Amino acid sequence: MVSASTPSFSVPEALRKEGLSQGDYDEIVRRLGRAPNRAELGMFGVMWSEHCCYRNSRPLLGQFPTTGPRILVGPGENAGVVDLGEGQRLAFKIESHNHPSAVEPFQGAATGVGGILRDIFTMGARPIALLNALRFGPLEDERNVGLMEGVVAGIAHYGNCVGVPTVGGEVAFDPSYGGNPLVNAMALGLMETDDIVCSGAVGVGNPVVYVGSTTGRDGMGGASFASAELTEASLDDRPAVQVGDPFLEKGLIEACLEAFQSGDVVAAQDMGAAGLTCSCSEMAAKGGLGIELDLDRVPAREAGMSAYEFLLSESQERMLFVVAAGREEPLMERFRRWGLQAAVVGRVLQENVVRVLQHGAVAAEVPASALADDTPINHHELLAEPPAEIQAHWTWSEAELPPASNAGGLELAAGALGWGDVLLRLLDDPTIASKRWVYRQYDHQVQANTVVLPGGADAAVVRLRPQQGEGAMAAATRGVAATVDCPNRWVALDPERGAMAAVAEAARNLSCAGAEPLAVTDNLNFPSPDTATGYWQLAMACRGLSAACSALATPVTGGNVSLYNETRLPDGRMQPIHPTPVVGMVGLVHDLVHVTGLAWGQAGDAIWLLGVPLQESGDERLGLGASSYLEVVHGRLTGRPPLTDLALEGQVQGFLRQAIAAGLVRSAHDLSDGGLAVALAEACIASGLGAALELPAGAGRPDRLLFAEGGARVLVSVAPEQEAAWRAALAEAGEAVPAERLGVVTADSRLVVARGGEPLLALAVEQLRHTYEQAIPARLGKAGPPPDR
Template sequence: MLTVPFSPQEIAAQKLTLAEYDEIVRRLGRHPNRAELGMFGVMWSEHCCYKNSRPLLKQFPTQGPRILVGPGENAGVVDLGNHLHLAFKIESHNHPSAVEPFQGAATGVGGILRDIFTMGARPIALLNSLRFGALEDARTRRLFTGVIAGISHYGNCVGVPTVGGEVYFDSAYTGNPLVNVMALGLMETSEIVKSGAQGIGNPVLYVGSTTGRDGMGGASFASAELSDQSNADRPAVQVGDPFLEKSLIEACLEAFKTGAVIAAQDMGAAGLTCSTSEMAAKGGVGIELDLDRIPVRESGMVPYEYLLSESQERMLFVAQAGREAELIQIFHRWGLHAVVAGTVIAEPMVRILFQGQVAAEIPASALADDTPLYRRALLAEPPEYAQQAWTWSPAQLPEDSVTGITTAREGFQTWTAVLLTLLDSPTIASKQWVYRQYDHQVQNNTVMLPGGADAAIVRLRPVEDSAPHPPTGVAATVDCNPRYVYLHPYTGAKAAVAEAARNLSCVGAEPLAVTDNLNFGSPEKPVGYWQLARACQGIAEACQALKTPVTGG
């Protein structure tokens, strides 16, 4: 009988259940070592493999005449006509922002930008969707100022305009802000760069910044519920460098244009583990990576730390054999690291070498696409809070007259007083005090400034070496009324899609596609799963009715 090398507490620390550990042992035919256990921990998190939400997301429409790339790649891509292709995506950085608001929000911006230029697109605009507790709370004010400063710092320094967004305040978000960032990019390469590794024997290049211990276990952290102990996870928050990312954008786009890059993947959640396993699995091949070749910023790192680090501004490429030096020279010219760190192999494994030995060896599919899947049952009837809310009727409205309104708590108020009270609410009031901190005119393509209309508009200039085209712009918006979604997830989610479409139409734009960002409580809890399931159904039906496919999220 084999002795289990890990205690239940050590397994739980990787956010794995004992049943999942047993499944890991079954797949490997042996117990994992510590590095392998960490790799499974991050890749089997909800954040990376959607083990609870995947069945719900499959109902979204994803095909359409303008859809060039749908879910499954770093970002969706749509055809705007006139040989213009737009990459776009939204994602959250909620938990990191809750414990380290400045860096959590800043690296959220950096991460979404990498998703865009990894496809071969130049980032042209940023938007955000933010939720905070009541501003009367001192901690909320600290979180809010830190998040806004982080967003403005990274976006302003990297030179991508923040052109739109929304901010909502409610005590429900006290201590647990939602920080969602969306990015748009215009394709500059003749071919869309995808992430599936190809070509046995082709070199695997590591490019960008160095690897350190920052961001350790960030994917698992993002999938866990926040608690009073979450501050102990502060090391899980990454640290970004927007000036280095600007160099990385230029170097990557230049490298892609050579035609020597076969596949590319940014190192976001789960770092080297995610990029190697996803690239290998998508290409149906394997990747062998030597950690001794990885540029590091700290000494004494062990494989577990290399593989789970979420240090920012890093990429992994599969290059054409024989053209490594050409690519390395480009990155060195931009002041970035670039090394041949591995090879594409025929055996569909992720094999990690360290100090001349195999430090980890796992089937790529076990980490990337053949991951746990839980099909949970919906509550037999809506939760009690929702049923209680649905009993409301107009008869419960307070008494009113032409002069004002009378409530039990406030007494009589004139309509003028009611209006002033509404305008005093930070959710309703002008957001100029927020967006004035963002540079929304850098690149000189912002047509509709923040606050000027219901959606942002950005001019699309002809890309390099392309034929001139008629004046073209793209409109974008982020929308959701969280109170509606909480009270009735199905109807509220439909309303969010419809609101976004209306706001685009108000600036004369045709709604083309949707990128979703679903911020819900744990789907492992019945109420959380019910809310998520009903909201996904509402999004799916609204997108089908409006013919706006979902390209990812």
């Protein structure tokens, strides 16, 4: 028992280091009935950090829908799990590693991949795919180039070495991310155990076993580091960034899955943020029991480590198990055969306490519930109306744009800009442009289950091989699809509408590939919630996510909250990132035969637009406000994003999936950044075929027809022999699914768009491709994509 005494350290300095307030300290003293020692204060610091306990966001997360007919495990465990039917279950999760990647991009990104993989196989699932969502500042700044190159190399290194394919993702650029890039990693895994492995401690007296790598001083204070804004002094926090070993993690995956199948492990927790402290306290709290931990038994890579250093180290590739009594020796031998450390380091206690021993004495003793349950909440006042600076953007209208005409294009002060020139400018924008330079560094075909190569469809698709009992020769007919999405520009201008659009676009991407959307994991990347505007953004985005997930029947199974993503500039001002609630969504492909890509199929196919019609110029579901066109061409980040029609989204997506399953659709591609013109260009580039379109001749600006953005819109192509059946299906759907025929796929490799008989643009597909594919390499100073790794 730790006795009460006067602290032998500077409390104010310790509180500053741990990110705790005086009020937090007073509450810790109340819970313990005495003053904490330095190790105990460190334990509270990491467990009560935003990164671990969501003290600013927890009340908001409670509004998310979290249950459904396919949900097996929701929020609260290492990963969510959904039922895929036919005896297969999918574990999936997304996590951030933003601040570590800002100060050490290669290792920060690499260990982010390692951490999310452990969340998956800790559940008893074999990782089958990785995705990532990345945000950087403009590539015209060499610092951002270095960050991007380091992050991409780190992701490639870890994923490629561990043997899990990186099959999809998104990359966007904005000045707000200049000092604080975002690195979000998502992983999927197929369950290989009959029972889902949970983390709550079970069985008083059961041994607690440590497996994996050794514990060192790397990663010290990582959870607290991730819960504060970045400053120039953050470079001094480089020791908080862990160093990963993907080859060791590969062995850890195999050994863990073997151990879980044996039934010897009754609870498991990976050691991620807050290391031993988090794993011990969460296992104890979830099980309603306690854990005694002897640090002298913990495999260490450095001599003379203090209890504080052991407890807060975030060294990678480590796990903590509760093992059935009497089975610890066979289990540990299994891990040693894989070249891993294994040691009994403690036992499960009846009393709800985390007791830490070192050198024969009690180094720390804290009620597990005090650390992991009923953690403090920061209460914020929600603004009654949007902040004035946000409302100011909503007054923008298309009337403020310069005059535009069919043939003359856009009349700017510097002269006319043709619509073809505008399209090329958009394709040259790194956020819209091809990400081939990025994904060619990833091994996206390891495991030989990748059905769609990156860039080939709106969502990644991985085949689901039949279970072993079904016979090795059985054909794989089903697949799982996944995507990550966030229109951060929209969220910055209207967080509720932007977050709704993120969910809707994720579901639309899955539907375009022919997959049924199932569930969501989200990564809420936001600036400080301590400002009125920052908290309002977070609260409104959560409201939008909740509404969209409910409407589209995609429950939230878990995720991550990353706050304080902002940079203190040299003049003292804070530069917040665009609020970026990344939505990771998974879906089920019932028949791989009908997986649909975005490339045109054959010349002569009809081109149709589903969803909000082009000619409805007064429709608030569609517009140039908050669009890429407005920002890239006119240099204005303003306007209110279009309102996502969730009912229409459901109707259009449901119809599209049925049409794909019936074999009526040759290609499908959603309209997002850049609107119709960019979607057309991408379909042409992917196929090498051209397209000829005649747009409605009604009133309205040409740029609105070409570049307006808004949800529930999908571009599809239909083969001539299927057009009668396609029209019959549309007739049966009626007004619930608006559709209009815009043109035809051509063999002459040119994109030609006219309106009312007058040409709007005519560009060779090769010119579109060159601009689209060289935009990022040109800014990186590279002649083209790097060689495949």
